[in-house]
Amino acid sequence: MKAILTGHTRGLGAAIAGELLGRHIPVLGLARRRNADLAQRFPVGLEQVELDLADTGSLEDWLAGDTLATFLAGSPSVVLINNAGVVQPVGPLGAQDILSIARAVALNVAAPLMLSRAVTAASPAAHDWRILHVSSGAARNAYPGWSVYCATKAALDHHARAVALDKVPGLRICSLAPGVIDTDMQTEIRSTPMENFPLRERFEAMKRDGALTSPEDCARRLVDYLLDARFGEMPVADLRDFAS
Structure with missing residues (x-):
């Protein structure tokens, strides 16, 4: 098995990369910068590509090359984890920056969909493909100030539903x-002005009460x-519904 992981340089992405590498699963990490800590901890098994996934043209050019196919060559099982994403722009519609909207849609939606297609095409030797979109409760519940984030995460949910129907x-x-x-995303959320995100106090309370997961x-x-036989039985799921 080999894994492609976006946003592997910090937060959940860095932890997922470490978990995969710790289980001796080679990882190709895609992010704007390299993860020096992971490279030091895992001198074997980690490949890194510096790539701005919010730049659709750059991603398209990279996918036209042979790096992905070379990494996946001969692997019977391939995992893609679309983890990279941004919460910005946060705020009511009139306060949202136009370029930030475009960047969010490119990173949160276009990149995962492009990579999902590319991975299946680049690994003809595989007979087991597993694609995991890192979604959010915001995909399934609307929050004030998060119209872009909610919409982009909901797009991933519906993409998974439709792909599953392709069988x-x-x-x-x-x-x-x-x-x-x-x-860091939670830190960013807690620093958002109340007028842009009225539910900020809810997230402040979760931090204060120790309700956040490491x-x-x-x-x-x-x-x-991801590695369980049950993976993919439900195209949309919540990790909290499964036993730890």
């Missing part, structure tokens, strides 16, 4: 909400589920 032999897909995790614990449970 491609050997392909399993799930858009998985991982729960609320103690990452990236490492979430990554362990996420990888357990």
